């Protein structure tokens with residue numbers, strides 16, 4: 433064949449040879465191993481201010497490209513000076529897992545393989561790993577044959593995807609016609625995660641479509657109120673689209689009464705979505721599993737391995753009782769460039785057709801590697817241990833005269849506040865306590881030994897510790913109590929107004 437004059441020469445610049453892959457891989461690996469070695473001695477957070485971090489993290493990009501040594505040198509401050517460590521034993525905030533070691537290693541491999549798990553042909557093995565993992569998890573939750581699901585970016589995405597499927601099941605025309613005169617409602621407790629309301633907004637239902645169902649004194653959904661809210665809506669021509677029960681609320685870890693809620697949904701013919709983003713992990717621990725009784729009746733379940741299974745960010749799951757509901761809700765009408773005769777090709781499920789994402793990463797691998805590498809027994813032991821640690825913290829709080837428990841401990845969350853024993857009762861004292869505890873949380877974080885977050889319970893500010901970290905132990909609970917009391921005393925000494933000087937006390 434004659435060589436044409438415009439035949440392009442190879443441009444191999446981006447095609448690093450395997451030995452360069454090893455060099456950069458080892459450079460990054462060294463940083464990771466050093467992090468693991470030093471993790472316990474680093475402050476959980478340095479509580480730096482954003483402009484300082486921004487200035488330090490304006491990392492160079494050069495026309496020539498950096499050497500591996502230059503890259504790792506640039507990354508060193510990110511890893512050791514300007515990060516907050518979810519894997520530090522003192523990390524107790526929000527609901528953020530520590531990050532498993534097998535999961536992190538598998539994540540590198542997944543990126544190296546670079547499977548696009550949006551299309552089966554682009555990821556045959558990876559797609560089947562994901563499908564198998566989904567079926568395995570669905571069976572753990574007690575969902576029947578035919579159940580399945582998909583990996584998502586988080587509980588927010590799972591909740592949105594589930595509620596989209598629920599909306600389309602309740603009112604199939606909405607997909608094409610829009611809502612028109614259709615009025616739909618979603619029911620979730622006052623303690624449900626904000627992403628439920630966010631999903632209603634994104635689905636065009638409007639935030640007000642979410643009916644805030646009251647809770648009992650343990651922050652669980654009030655089933656009587658749920659029933660009456662459904663009745664009221666039906667009477668005024670509003671169609672119930674879904675009930676969202678939470679298995680492990682974000683603030684306190686409360687589990688809604690799943691059997692009662694499931695009964696209402698079955699009787700009324702309403703889609704039951706269970707947001708088990710946090711509490712779902714309890715399914716792996718036989719001692720805790722009874723807390724989730726009834727979850728197998730759900731039409732859909734959100735479950736975030738990146739929370740209590742500590743798999744690396746982000747790795748979340750949406751399970752559905754019947755995979756076809758996702759196919760019906762997310763199938764795109766005749767998109768030419770992905771049209772395929774599967775009889776001809778033998779392809780399996782395109783995950784891009786089960787949710788809003790088209791191109792997707794192989795996030796299932798880090799979940800599989802974490803479960804397979806640790807084994808389910810080790811997970812079961814650690815999950816139970818986390819609950820024991822939260823109960824231990826609660827016991828320390830209860831026996832301390834300057835601390836007050838704020839909510840029952842059900843899973844691995846304990847909420848409490850600092851209350852100086854000589855503070856008088858009354859609204860003024862409560863207002864002072866809110867501000868005091870808010871300052872206290874920041875001061876505790878500033879010390880860098882432990883990193884709690886907060887909850888607002890019945891309008892009152894609470895300190896909150898959530899143990900979803902396999903490095904956390906009893907001494908970390910003691911550190912938190914010590915910091916809360918020591919710093920609380922100091923703050924109270926400098927902040928208390930004269931009008932609250934002393935009273936009959938709270939003891």
Ligand SMILES: Cc1ncc(COP(=O)(O)O)c(C=O)c1O
Nearest residue numbers: 527586587588625682707709710
């Ligand atoms: C109960 C619950 N649902 C949903 C979410 C949102 O999950 P993500 O942050 O993974 O999107 C959270 C987050 O904490 C949660 O606690």
